[in-house]
Amino acid sequence: AQRVTQPEKLLSVFKGAPVELKCNYSYSGSPELFWYVQYSRQRLQLLLRHISRESIKGFTADLNKGETSFHLKKPFAQEEDSAMYYCALSRGNQGGKLIFGQGTELSVKP
Amino acid sequence: GAVVSQHPSWVICKSGTSVKIECRSLDFQATTMFWYRQFPKQSLMLMATSNEGSKATYEQGVEKDKFLINHASLTLSTLTVTSAHPEDSSFYICSAPTGPWANYGYTFGSGTRLTVV
Numbered sequence: 001a002q003r004v005t006q007p008e009k010l011l012s013v014f015k016g017a018p019v020e021l022k023c024n025y026s027y028s029g030s031p032e033l034f035w036y037v038q039y040s041r042q043r044l045q046l047l048l049r050h051i052s053r054e055s056i057k058g059f060t061a062d063l064n065k066g067e068t069s070f071h072l073k074k075p076f077a078q079e080e081d082s083a084m085y086y087c088a089l090s091r092g093n094q095g096g097k098l099i100f101g102q103g104t105e106l107s108v109k110p
Numbered sequence: 111g112a113v114v115s116q117h118p119s120w121v122i123c124k125s126g127t128s129v130k131i132e133c134r135s136l137d138f139q140a141t142t143m144f145w146y147r148q149f150p151k152q153s154l155m156l157m158a159t160s161n162e163g164s165k166a167t168y169e170q171g172v173e174k175d176k177f178l179i180n181h182a183s184l185t186l187s188t189l190t191v192t193s194a195h196p197e198d199s200s201f202y203i204c205s206a207p208t209g210p211w212a213n214y215g216y217t218f219g220s221g222t223r224l225t226v227v
Contacts, residue, residue: 099156
């Protein structure tokens with residue numbers, strides 16, 4: 001069965017510190033992995049997708065198939081990064097449903 | 111870019127009544143719409159998948175007679191919570207893939223806060 005696990009419910013760091021939000025998944029096929037972000041009072045929006053290997057707002061995420069992980073990283077956190085972050089998985093190339101992790105609340109303190 | 115417009119953004123209803131939530135795709139055709147439920151500071155739980163012109167597929171444990179989904183056109187999907195009870199109070203979100211493949215990403219509605227009193 002497909003499953004996404006984000007072990008940390010809350011991650012609190014100081015501004016300028018590195019941040020890593022963990023995501024592990026289980027899926028027998030080739031998944032598509034995403035990170036979504038939900039800022040306070042806003043709708044969920046796409047942050048990153050593994051297939052594009054991009055860096056958005058200083059965030060990067062590398063798919064590690066051996067460890068079945070897709071951790072989100074940023075070298076220097078900013079206060080405006082404070083939000084809920086969701087890791088999500090979809091079956092590859094089928095426009096299939098997204099399965100979300102439990103979410104991690106990132107709090108960046110000044 | 112592709113936008114999903116969701117209405118209403120919030121609704122309060124009396125126990126036993128029904129509430130309809132609409133999601134419209136703007137500037138693109140949503141042949142598929144996913145409906146999620148989200149509890150405060152918790153994950154999005156997939157409830158069902160609607161496909162234009164066919165019956166919705168419900169996830170295990172979701173009552174299809176209680177959560178009626180209609181996807182009559184390529185731009186409109188609706189979720190009706192029938193005979194609502196206080197335990198149905200939640201945040202409901204719709205989402206649609208913005209391209210033929212999952213790796214194009216999904217766009218989300220702004221959500222509907224349902225409170226049943």
